[in-house]
Amino acid sequence: MNRELVIPPSHPRYASLMGREKIVTGFKDGVVAAEGLIAHGRGECFDYLIGEQTQDFALRAIDAAASQLLIASYPVFSINGNVAALCGDIISSLNSVIEHSAVEINLFYYTREREQNITNMLRKHGLTKMLGTDPSNLVKIPELESNRRFVDSRGIFQADTVFVPLEDGDRTMALKKMNKKVITIDLNPLSRTSQVSDITIIDNIVRAIPLLLERIKFHKQNSNYDQLRELIDGFDNKRALSQALDLMRVGAVSR
Numbered sequence: 107m108n109r110e111l112v113i114p115p116s117h118p119r120y121a122s123l124m125g126r127e128k129i130v131t132g133f134k135d136g137v138v139a140a141e142g143l144i145a146h147g148r149g150e151c152f153d154y155l156i157g158e159q160t161q162d163f164a165l166r167a168i169d170a171a172a173s174q175l176l177i178a179s180y181p182v183f184s185i186n187g188n189v190a191a192l193c194g195d196i197i198s199s200l201n202s203v204i205e206h207s208a209v210e211i212n213l214f215y216y217t218r219e220r221e222q223n224i225t226n227m228l229r230k231h232g233l234t235k236m237l238g239t240d241p242s243n244l245v246k247i248p249e250l251e252s253n254r255r256f257v258d259s260r261g262i263f264q265a266d267t268v269f270v271p272l273e274d275g276d277r278t279m280a281l282k283k284m285n286k287k288v289i290t291i292d293l294n295p296l297s298r299t300s301q302v303s304d305i306t307i308i309d310n311i312v313r314a315i316p317l318l319l320e321r322i323k324f325h326k327q328n329s330n331y332d333q334l335r336e337l338i339d340g341f342d343n344k345r346a347l348s349q350a351l352d353l354m355r356v357g358a359v360s361r
């Protein structure tokens with residue numbers, strides 16, 4: 107009898123189960139760290155509490171993030187194993203749509219082998235240039251002890267805006283101390299990254315990243331600098347975090 111895994115599209119939690127499969131495949135392919143499986147499980151738990159749907163507070167954050175990425179002089183997308191496995195293809199599209207951006211691989215649980223596997227995977231998605239992998243270009247972020255302290259002198263170190271999805275809190279704080287605008291995607295509104303970022307998209311990266319790409323394409327065509335500024339200035343990160351917490355606590359969002 108054939109007992110291969112089948113996830114029927116009619117399953118009520120189909121999207122979540124498919125995301126889980128992507129992470130597991132990424133782990134088997136040496137892209138995702140073992141710890142990345144645990145991080146994903148934590149994300150799933152928060153996703154459950156927001157109904158596994160993109161909420162209004164996330165849509166507003168996505169619009170603000172799209173605007174910030176468009177007006178930035180030099181935005182850099184920081185990629186870890188989980189991000190590469192879940193949405194490496196869209197990261198490649200974001201990089202081509204924002205011509206003045208760069209992609210940098212930055213790992214918490216660093217191994218040379220995983221860095222190489224992530225590079226190969228992103229190449230398959232069409233990315234030709236990735237920063238963060240040439241040791242001769244690495245510099246240290248001050249006051250940080252984890253492996254994430256090593257950043258590319260041509261990338262995150264110079265960037266005015268850094269996009270750091272599924273990130274560790276210490277580095278987010280260090281990037282803020284370096285006066286960078288920080289955008290994150292994090293399902294946990296209580297994480298330090300969510301709390302200290304300028305723009306936190308509280309949503310599953312699998313849903314949020316395609317929407318971000320869509321909004322960037324829209325604003326590129328339709329919005330001028332003043333309109334983009336208004337979306338950024340009108341976005342209140344603390345409010346978005348408390349709306350997410352309200353939803354998680356009582357299943358209702360105060361508008």
Ligand code: PTJ
Pocket residue numbers: 138139141142143145146147148149150152186187188192212213214215216272273274275291292293294297309310311312
């Ligand atoms: O590839 P590496 O070595 O750089 O390691 C990557 C992980 C993610 C393992 C590393 O950065 C890590 O340990 O992250 P943390 O500190 O667990 O933080 C990850 C955050 O992302 C947590 O707050 C999770 O709730 C959240 N998260 C996990 N999966 C998702 C998510 N947020 C949005 N979408 C998800 N799919």
